Each structure stands twice: as C-alpha cells, then as structure tokens.
Amino acid sequence: MIYMVQATINYNLITGDIQHELETEWKVSDQLYESGRMLAIWRLASGKGVVAIWNMPDHDAVREQITAMPLYRYMGDITITPLVAHPRFPQFCERALG
Numbered sequence: 565m566i567y568m569v570q571a572t573i574n575y576n577l578i579t580g581d582i583q584h585e586l587e588t589e590w591k592v593s594d595q596l597y598e599s600g601r602m603l604a605i606w607r608l609a610s611g612k613g614v615v616a617i618w619n620m621p622d623h624d625a626v627r628e629q630i631t632a633m634p635l636y637r638y639m640g641d642i643t644i645t646p647l648v649a650h651p652r653f654p655q656f657c658e659r660a661l662g
Contacts (some may be wrong), residue, residue: 568645572613577638588634
C-alpha cells in the first residue's frame with residue numbers, strides 16, 4: 565500500500581555531530597529508495613521536516629520503519645496517510661515491492 569509520511573524534524577535537538585546524524589539518515593533513506601519502499605521524498609519549504617511517499621506492506625511496517633529511522637528521536641508531528649489511486653490517474657497506483 566502507498567503511504568504519505570510527513571514529519572517535522574527538530575534539528576536543534578541534535579547534539580554532537582549533526583553531519584554524522586544526517587549521513588546515517590541518508591543511508592537508510594537510500595536503502596529504502598533502492599528497495600522500492602520509498603518512492604519519493606521532499607523537504608518542507610520551512611526546512612523543518614519531510615514528506616515522503618512509501619510503498620509498504622501494511623500500517624505496522626510503516627510504523628516500524630519510522631521508529632527505525634536514525635532521526636526518529638528528533639521527529640514530531642508525524643502523520644501517516646494511506647493513499648489509493650485516483651481513478652483519473654491510475655498510473656500512480658501501487659507499485660510492486662522488489
């Protein structure tokens with residue numbers, strides 16, 4: 565199923581090496597993208613978060629992945645919205661994993 569995941573990230577709470585924290589997050593994001601579990605991602609214009617489109621088997625898998633993200637402890641206002649294809653644009657329908 566396709567999900568829109570939106571989360572704010574409070575970068576001010578990151579102590580220590582922020583560049584290392586970001587690189588760790590980016591590696592996990594790269595793995596999600598390469599596996600087909602993340603289809604797209606954008607930064608919020610405010611610079612305080614992200615919106616991503618994930619292709620995950622179910623709600624539990626989405627929650628598990630979010631809590632496994634390296635920056636999870638700095639996230640707030642996490643919104644998970646299941647999406648279905650629009651009848652006018654079926655090409656945006658679910659893509660098979662793998």
